[in-house]
Structures are given as structure tokens and as C-alpha cells.
Amino acid sequence: MTNPVVAELIARSNRLGADPRTTNYAGGNTSAKGTDTDPVTGTPVDLLWVKGSGGDLGTLTENGLAVIRLDRLKSLPSVYPGLEREDEMVAAFDYCLHGRGGAAPSIDTAMHGLVDVPHVDHLHPDAGIAIATAADGPALTKEIFGDRVVWVDWRRPGFQLGLDIAAVQKANPQAIGVILGGHGITAWGATSDACEANSNEIISTAAAYLAEHGRSAPFGAATHQPLEQTVRAERAAALFPVIRGLASTDRTQVGHYTDSDVVLDFVGSERLAELAALGTSCPDHFLRTKVKPLVVDTAPDAPLEAVIDRLKELHAAYRDDYRAYYERHATPESPAIRGADPAIVLVPGVGMFSFGANKQTARVAGEFYVNAINVMRGAESVSRYAPIDESEKFRIEYWSLEEAKLQRMPKPKPLATRIAFVTGGGSGIGRAIALRLAAEGAVVIVADRDGEAAENVAREIGGTDAAISVVADVTDAEAIHKALETGVLAFGGVDLVVNNAGLSISKPLLETTEQDWDLQHDVMAKGSFLVAKATAKILIEQGIGGDIVYISSKNSLFAGPNNVAYGAAKADQAHQVRLLAAELGGYGIKVNGINPDGVVRGSGIFSSGWGAKRAAVYGVPEEKLGEYYAQRTLLKREVLPEHVANAVFVLTAGELSHTTGLHVPVDAGVAAAFLR
Known part of the structure; x- marks a missing residue:
């Protein structure tokens, strides 16, 4: 029988994950603390149920939760070796697991376990990230929320961030959550309903502020109008195989095409190249979209061959730039470069082409970049978009823990990407x-x-x-x-x-x-x-x-x-x-x-009359035609x-x-x- 605390957590998670204003696919995590019976001793045991690594809130089930003993988790700070070795703490989570099965604990487990409130949500809403990536994010947070929400400077997800947020919550008992610089939001509550209400309050308050105070044209003037829909589809279909071939230089990719109003507005804007070059900020975003997109700089109605020639030039330049980015930040311990091709390609007047190892990954990469566009719009409307530093992006993209996650993925099927x-x-x-x-x-x-x-x-x-x-x-x-x-x-x-x-x-x-x-x-x-x-x-x-x-x-x-x-x-x-x-x-x-x-x-051929005619030619009943064919073969088998x-x-x-x-x-x- 499902523990009532777990049932509440699953229901809350599914509601939050189903709302695109709240988080993105496989982004964010939720948790609940409660008591269950230890099957060995028969005595109560305090537990943390938290969304595990790689899961999705909108489709989360009980099997997607990691179940952690709180007494053991709360003992981890005493053995924490410090910031330089915080990655070692991920392995320590395994020694805190309770029971059999369940999901692997995620990097955010410490945040959920160490914050001393029964229910915690960590989410990536566009409106929240817009404030988190604004150049004056701390001041905006104070202006928008007063003391109900506290600013926390950027820190890579991990054990230290969990300690930091726990300290902020303890020092600010009036607060309902935090804005995580460059990243997202975390909210908490004494009950599941209160936690969900606090998450929604932070998101809706941020969105209302942006709507009321935001400038109307944060991307500048529209320099390129979208092609008419039919013409746009024809141009996209003509370009897509070429772009896909280029994006598959290192490994074959499947693609997804998006020409939503959000995308067409951005790719047609005066500040497209400037803002796109800054890249995305939220770790969930740039892990899917790469550090920045490839931006095509031709007019929507330019001759197709000219656009293709320019695409090839820009792709070569993108690969050189990505390799330089890798070489600027790689250390002897860094994983090998994973490929220098773009995951996102933006074409004025046409739309966005996104790529991944399968269709879902390609589609989700595009969805994440739409989130990033919304974030840039929000931040630029009230301040200046200031994502995390390139060096921090590299630390996450080539994180040893991320590499280990990739290595654990199942071997692709033989026709994957075809x-x-x-x-x-x-x-x-x-x-x-x-x-x-x-x-x-x-x-x-x-x-x-x-x-x-x-x-x-x-x-x-x-x-x-x-x-x-x-x-x-x-x-x-x-x-x-x-x-x-x-x-x-x-x-x-x-x-x-x-x-x-x-x-x-x-x-x-x-x-x-x-x-x-x-x-x-x-x-x-x-x-x-x-x-x-x-x-x-x-x-x-x-x-x-x-x-x-x-x-x-x-x-x-x-x-x-x-x-x-x-x-x-x-x-x-x-x-x-x-x-x-x-x-x-x-x-x-x-x-x-x-x-x-x-x-x-x-x-279909045989059932449409061919079978009856062939059976008549060979003098056998139609229902015996398969057997007849089999008997005339060397192997006596029906095909x-x-x-x-x-x-x-x-x-x-x-x-x-x-x-x-x-x-x-x-x-x-x-x-x-x-x-x-």
C-alpha cells in the first residue's frame, strides 16, 4: 500500500510537471519527508522521498523516487570533505538508501534532505529563471518578493548548494523559497499543498512582475519577417536534410523543426546574434542545447543555394569555435570532447532546427531552447540577460558526474538515429x-x-x-x-x-x-x-x-x-x-x-484477389495456397x-x-x- 506522503508527492509532482510554465521535461525535482515502518525492525523510520536521477515530474511514479533514510543523510555534513571534493558525496547517497528498488539519487538530493522543511520543490520556470539570470537579480528579487523569497548566488548543483540553501532557510524562517542565481527556484512548505502553493506563488509573482514592468521589445526591432507558412514549410524541408547532415558530422542525429511564434519572433529580431551568442544559463537548458546555437545570418528569401553555402561556412566556424571553447577550459581530467556540432540551428524567417540522438531528445532540445528564449525575453525586459560564465557552463557540460550518467545509458539499438x-x-x-x-x-x-x-x-x-x-x-x-x-x-x-x-x-x-x-x-x-x-x-x-x-x-x-x-x-x-x-x-x-x-x-495483395487467382492456377484451395508454396521450396517453409x-x-x-x-x-x- 502506498504511503499517503508518497501519494501526495506523486500527485503534486505530476501537477507541477504537466504545466509548462512551471518546469521543463525531465527538469526539476520534488521531495517529501515522512515516516514509514522499517520492515526489519518493525519500528518507525524517518524517510525522504525525492525524485530520482533522470526522471520527469509530469510522468513520475513511485518507482521514480529515491528513498533515503533521513538520519543517515543528515549525518553526511559531518563527513563532508569540502567544496573541492563535493562530488564524492553523490556516492555517499547510496549508503543512505532505504529498501530495495527505486531510482538512483540525483545530485539535488542534498538540497531536499538538508532543508529542514517537510516538502521541497526545485523547479525551472521561465519567469523564475528570467529573474535568476537578470544582471541585477538580487535587487529584483528583493523588489518583487520582499523577504518572502531570498536570493542565492550561483553555485553548481551539489552538496554545498544543499548546505547553502539549508542555511538560508534556517536564517529566514519567514521565507517560502529562494531564487537560485543563473538556475531556477526552490520552494518549501510544511504540507504538500503549502509547498505547491508557494512554488506557484513564486512563479506567478515573477511572471506578473515581468508582464507589468517589462519592456515591449526586449529583442529590438524585427529585422526579418517570417516567410508565409507554405513557403516557410517548403524552405524548411529543403534546408533540413542539409542542416541535419552538417549536424551529424561527428555522430548521426535525428531532427525536430519548430516555427512557433516565439521562435519566429526571436530569429527575426535585431538582437538575435548578440543574445544567442550569450548561450543559455539553466544547467538543464544548456546540457540539452549545447553552450550556444548556430545562427544563420542570411535573409529569409535569399536564394536556397546561397543559404546552403553559407550554412556550410557557419558550420565549419561553429565547430572551430566549439573546439576552442573546449580547449579553453578542459583539464587533464576532463572527459574527451563529445562532438563539435550544434544542437540548435536558428534560421531567420524559417525557424529552429534541433537535434538529438532520437526524436524525443531532439524535440526536447527544441523545447528547452524555447524556454531559453522566454528567459532571455524576461531578463532583457526588466534588466540585462546575464547567464552564468562560460567556464561554469563547461564545468557542468563536462562534469565527471554527467559523464558517468552518459556512460550508464543503455547501448543504442542498431538502427538508432536512422x-x-x-x-x-x-x-x-x-x-x-x-x-x-x-x-x-x-x-x-x-x-x-x-x-x-x-x-x-x-x-x-x-x-x-x-x-x-x-x-x-x-x-x-x-x-x-x-x-x-x-x-x-x-x-x-x-x-x-x-x-x-x-x-x-x-x-x-x-x-x-x-x-x-x-x-x-x-x-x-x-x-x-x-x-x-x-x-x-x-x-x-x-x-x-x-x-x-x-x-x-x-x-x-x-x-x-x-x-x-x-x-x-x-x-x-x-x-x-x-x-x-x-x-x-x-x-x-x-x-x-x-x-x-x-x-x-x-x-494485402493476396487478400485482394491475387491469392484466389494464383490458387486457381495451381489447382489448390485458396486457404491452402501458403502450404502449397511452402511444399515447393527446398526448406518446406512458408514465407x-x-x-x-x-x-x-x-x-x-x-x-x-x-x-x-x-x-x-x-x-x-x-x-x-x-x-x-
Whole structure:
């Protein structure tokens, strides 16, 4: 049974974490002190429940709490070795844990445990950080809050900060919390409700002051107007693969695009370059966004090629600048540089491109930079934005404790950071491929002529951080362009293309009409060509290689009866594989094919009448067609959609890095279709 103190803490945390005015994703932490029964002695024990490392307030559950014995935690100051060795105290928290399970204690545990009040909230609200990063923050804090909130100078999160805040709270019994210079706020209360009310009071009071006293144009005049929405989306889709390729110089990244009013106002402002160069301040912000963004200095309507050329120059300069930043502050004990590419790229008139190891990380980085824009606006409206020193940012970015956290992260899945575009993804083989690629770490653009089917598969994969659906008739070049534009704006580009869309009409030669021939060649031969052409452009612009996989057929090699249009279209696809492998290899793009035998179960083609016609050709009941196909193979096994998906994974996951122009049979062994 959940302790009532814990239930209150979870409810409070979820409310605070669900409000974007209060904190940001995975930012801040909350705690409660109370009593529970020690299962060993049967006697009461005083405990601290505090959000653990890496959790998110909005989605916090009891498993996300670290449970600490207060008697042991309060004994730690007696063994504290001093500021120069305060990082050692993080390991000491492990000796204060109570019970089994739970989350690892975070760096802020001391703040929560040493402040002698039952309930504590540490949050990163934009309004609070605006005061915390104002040049005259101490005076503003006094003016806004009187003695109800106390200013605390910047100090890196850790044991000493916990001691400092505990001392401030003890010396100021009338105070409800503190403004942490350059960082955020901490509030406390005798009850959970009082603590939450105090947190909200600090945030709402700061926001009201900024609204009442703030200057109307803290970023200066608007020097660039946003492009019209449709034009803006087209320009963003054209730039995104190029930017993503540059941002993936050290390691491949997934992207996120934001063109909210907040972003467009900032990127179009007179003071964009000046303020962006100051970087973010709150540790949660710059750990996600890097020390500062890359700012593009071209006009919104500049020729696309000119913008791309300038992007490449600015990216090279950004990398040089980041390496210089690292070298200015690194010591022999510092972790190695983690990569010099930007996490945030700002383009006037267009918006913001953010990057990360997966879609969620990229999206959250963008959300954090929106928080940073709000902070800059607030601070500049009443004072001057003065973030923490660059040297302090480096101390946190390359903190040994942060490095240890990164080292504890699970190994990425084989297709992590890959963006897949799967045609015919709404059913059958395409659905199986989309599911398998997503399970192996890729984000997936599920394309299908049937929008509802595509949406169902995307939903089956997960939320929009994992997959999206697009409607695409592969016989229509403009429809493919629009579908890819949507996919690029969602994830930043394309890396892994699966030409799977297909259909079949089984008729003898004399009954095959021109329409039958044209339809099958339009969908499979022409459709594959159009998809390959459109995606190859993106792959080349990214400059990071990629894969194109054709789902052809054993019928591209095997001559069966009543199959002339389908077999010829599949043979066309098969030769496209070889032709494109030869043409695109210089760009690091592999092109391979898969030749399945008849996939009956789960197949949209077979369920639409093809199965009945093929069964009639072979003189077997339709429900036995899969078994019939299996018996004519060397392995006597039926081919399922999942087997084709397995082959796509093997070809694209990295182990076959030097294989291109290959056709992989997935037919359980059809000797007549052996490659020669």
C-alpha cells in the first residue's frame, strides 16, 4: 500500500510537471519527508522521498523516487570533505538508501534532505529563471518578493548548494523559497499543498512582475519577417536534410523543426546574434542545447543555394569555435570532447532546427531552447540577460558526474538515429518492415495510399516521436514529394528507403490488358523509380550515406504462368537495384533488393484477389495456397511478412556495410529462382 506522503508527492509532482510554465521535461525535482515502518525492525523510520536521477515530474511514479533514510543523510555534513571534493558525496547517497528498488539519487538530493522543511520543490520556470539570470537579480528579487523569497548566488548543483540553501532557510524562517542565481527556484512548505502553493506563488509573482514592468521589445526591432507558412514549410524541408547532415558530422542525429511564434519572433529580431551568442544559463537548458546555437545570418528569401553555402561556412566556424571553447577550459581530467556540432540551428524567417540522438531528445532540445528564449525575453525586459560564465557552463557540460550518467545509458539499438521511409507500409510486408525497423531503433515514415491503414501502423509503433503516417500514391511524383516533405519536417531527412508498394493482377497473356500492364508497371517499376529519385536527392543532400531497399520478387527471375505483367514489372525493379547501386555508391548509398516467394498470410495483395487467382492456377484451395508454396521450396517453409522484414534489417543494420547491388532471396529455397 502506498504511503499517503508518497501519494501526495506523486500527485503534486505530476501537477507541477504537466504545466509548462512551471518546469521543463525531465527538469526539476520534488521531495517529501515522512515516516514509514522499517520492515526489519518493525519500528518507525524517518524517510525522504525525492525524485530520482533522470526522471520527469509530469510522468513520475513511485518507482521514480529515491528513498533515503533521513538520519543517515543528515549525518553526511559531518563527513563532508569540502567544496573541492563535493562530488564524492553523490556516492555517499547510496549508503543512505532505504529498501530495495527505486531510482538512483540525483545530485539535488542534498538540497531536499538538508532543508529542514517537510516538502521541497526545485523547479525551472521561465519567469523564475528570467529573474535568476537578470544582471541585477538580487535587487529584483528583493523588489518583487520582499523577504518572502531570498536570493542565492550561483553555485553548481551539489552538496554545498544543499548546505547553502539549508542555511538560508534556517536564517529566514519567514521565507517560502529562494531564487537560485543563473538556475531556477526552490520552494518549501510544511504540507504538500503549502509547498505547491508557494512554488506557484513564486512563479506567478515573477511572471506578473515581468508582464507589468517589462519592456515591449526586449529583442529590438524585427529585422526579418517570417516567410508565409507554405513557403516557410517548403524552405524548411529543403534546408533540413542539409542542416541535419552538417549536424551529424561527428555522430548521426535525428531532427525536430519548430516555427512557433516565439521562435519566429526571436530569429527575426535585431538582437538575435548578440543574445544567442550569450548561450543559455539553466544547467538543464544548456546540457540539452549545447553552450550556444548556430545562427544563420542570411535573409529569409535569399536564394536556397546561397543559404546552403553559407550554412556550410557557419558550420565549419561553429565547430572551430566549439573546439576552442573546449580547449579553453578542459583539464587533464576532463572527459574527451563529445562532438563539435550544434544542437540548435536558428534560421531567420524559417525557424529552429534541433537535434538529438532520437526524436524525443531532439524535440526536447527544441523545447528547452524555447524556454531559453522566454528567459532571455524576461531578463532583457526588466534588466540585462546575464547567464552564468562560460567556464561554469563547461564545468557542468563536462562534469565527471554527467559523464558517468552518459556512460550508464543503455547501448543504442542498431538502427538508432536512422529515419526510414516505407512505401506500402499500411499492411502486409510493409507493415512488418515498419514494425521491425521501429523495434530496432529507427523512426519510421509509414507511407501508403490508404491513409487510415498507414495511420494505424504508425499508431501501433507508438507516438509521433517514433513514427508518422503519410498518404502517398507512388505513381504520382507530386504526392511523393509532399509525403517526403512531411517526413523531413518531422524527423529531418531520410536514411533508409524501402520500395515496397505493389500489387498484382494474375491473368494469362491473352487476357492481360494494356491497363493491367500499365497499372502494375506504374506502381512497381515507375513508382519505385519515382521514390528512389525523390529520396536519393535527400540522401545526397544529407551527405551521410544511406540505404535503398527494393522489395522485388522471386518472380523477377522465375518464369511462372499467367504472370507476364507482374513478373516483368518485378524484373524492372530488380534491374533498378543494380543500376542505382552503380550510380549512387559514390555517395555512400547502398541499394539492395529482396526477392520473396509468395507471402500469403498478412498480405494485402493476396487478400485482394491475387491469392484466389494464383490458387486457381495451381489447382489448390485458396486457404491452402501458403502450404502449397511452402511444399515447393527446398526448406518446406512458408514465407511470412516478418521474414522479409528480417532481411531488410540485416541489409541495413550495419553488419553488411560493404554490400550493395545484391538481391537476397527470401523464398525458403526456390531452385528456379537461384541467382546466376
